[in-house]
Structure formats: structure tokens, C-alpha cells
Amino acid sequence: MKFSPLVDELIQSLRVLPGVGPKSAQRMAFQLLERERKAGLKLADSLQKAMSDVGHCQGCRTFTEETLCPICASNKRGNAEVICVVETPADVLAIEAGGHFTGRYFVLLGHLSPLDGVGPEQLGLALLEQQLSSNDVTELILATNPTVEGDATAHFIADMARRHNVVISRIAHGVPVGGELEYVDSTTLALSFNGRIKL
């Protein structure tokens, strides 16, 4: 026995969300039906609008429904000639939360992964190169994740950027603040020794 068609369809549809299996989807559907009908309708409306209208910023490729995202459109950024390359829009948020970086971003929306069909084209590297060749970029900070794929992507972009007159840098990897040496993995420790700074 299953539920009635509309309820079944809702449970199936909810499973598209990451981390939501059959039991969670069922729980979500019943919670919405029992107590949150209005919020459910609001979610349907938000989804509909976002899926239809949200595109990519023509400057940095992050998600926005405008031509340019708030950061690219802003003329109050102190270091607009510095571009920080990140993998996802969430990374932009994490860096912005610190408030120390005042340049612009370039969002790859992924990392190089030939087996999954993700090459330079999917990461919008042509757009990045176009920005590099426009001469008003002085530094390119590579802030992809410190994973095998993230490192490979950073190296690939660095090779590309060397053809242009910009400083290329990679964010430092090492022992996180508040972390204890005892619990840090050996690769991170090795990186923190290699990247030591003279006092």
C-alpha cells in the first residue's frame, strides 16, 4: 500500500534534496501537511522562482537573478583588482564572513574532474582568462579546496594565468587557529612546516 497519489508524489519529489532518503522525505511531507501548509506553499513559490529566474553573474559566475551579483556590482570594494578564485558560492560567503578580503571573486562552480566531464570549459576559465587579459587585474588568489582535485585545479589555473601579467598566489595551508598539533594530520603539518614564515 502507498499513500494517495499527491502525497506519494510529494515524498518522491522531496528525495531530490541532498541527504534526504525515503524516511526523511516521508517525515518532511507529513510535517508540512500537518503543520506547515502555508510555509510549504511559500517554499513551492520560492523554489519555482529560484529555479526559473536565478542565473549566473556575468562577472564571477555565482548565482544571481541580476546581470551582476551584489559584489561584482559594488563599487565600494577596496581591492577590485584582486580576484579570488573559489569553488562554490558558499566559499564566497565563508570568506566574506571574515571581512578581511575586499577584492572580487571568481566562482568555478566545481573543480576539474575529467571523469565527470568537468573540464576548463565547465569551470568558465575562458571568462577568467578574459578578465586577466583586460589588464586591470593585479593578483589572482587561488582559494580552491586543499583536496587533490582542488590543488589540481589551482595548478591548472596558475599555468593559465602565467601567460598574463599578474601575481599568482595560493592560500596558506597549515595548522588551523585553535587546533592542537597533536590532532593535526601529517600532511597538514608538513605543509605548515614548508610554508613557515620568518619572524
Place this chain on the structure above:
Amino acid sequence: MKFSPLVDELIQSLRVLPGVGPKSAQRMAFQLLERERKAGLKLADSLQKAMSDVGHCQGCRTFTEETLCPICASNKRGNAEVICVVETPADVLAIEAGGHFTGRYFVLLGHLSPLDGVGPEQLGLALLEQQLSSNDVTELILATNPTVEGDATAHFIADMARRHNVVISRIAHGVPVGGELEYVDSTTLALSFNGRIKL
């Protein structure tokens, strides 16, 4: 910094789902925007239809967009004169999965909880009493959860049903099949001794 309005709104709206915090909502929104636009639109559509059209079965109160749910509408149920009272539609599914029960259900959609404003009226007990007094019900099986609230609800309904000519029973509590005695809590063990069956 936040994301663009539509993306922010989507992330906020997703938080209505149970168990979804700010980080999960963000991850869900980006996953949908990056890879699952079509499924996202489908979800919006399913939500919209379910929130607007799904009501309660006039027989058992479970969720359905019809007047009667498939079980209440079926005339192939072997024991239509037995009613099993459960707390949620998911409980119906769990019992139906076994296939051993062929009666009808009555879904409370909750349990008695005076502090939360859930009384006999919210659980639809008037409708249940109406069914009991119609004389074609022979047994009422109370299958509410074995929690304090579930037990209280079962006792309340039993008191109500005693006014009618029906057998009232409560599902057995004890050691689950495949469980090990060593790991079963003492209350369950006590219940399994009290409810022992002569061989």
C-alpha cells in the same frame, strides 16, 4: 554579505523542513541550482499541489486528496469491522508493510498533549465514537506508540470505547524479534513478563 534575494529566500524557505538547518538549506539550494533545476521545479509543483489539495480521509483522517483514502474506499479488506487506532499515517504504512492486518485504520494525527493544545477534538475522537456507535465495529485495536503520551491516549480512547459494544485491545509490548535480552531496557522486559503467553 548574503546571496542574491531569490537565493536567500530559497535558503530561508527550505528551513521549514524538519531537520534542515542553515548549512543544510544552503547546500540543498546550491545543489538544486547547480544540477537539479528540473527536479526543483517538479518539487515546487508537487508541493504546491499537495499543500493546496490534500485533505483528510473522511473515514480514517489520513492524508488524501479524495473523500476516502484507498484503504477506506477498498471493499476487499477482510476485517472491515476491526479498527486499528494509530498516531500517524506513517504508522499505517508500517503496519500495511507487514500485510497481516486486514481491518481499517483510524489515524489520530498526534497524541493527547494538553500543554500543546492537543485534546480529544484535535484527534478527531468524535468521528471515532460515531464509527463505534454505528454497530458494525467489533474490535478496536489501540496501536498508539508505547510512550507516556501514546499510552495516555490509548487509555483515554479505551475509556471512551467502553461505552460501546466493542472489544478493546492494546498491541503487545515486549522484546522485539531478533533483539537480544541483554540489550533490552528494563521497562520493556517487565512488560514482556507481564504480557507472557501460556504455551
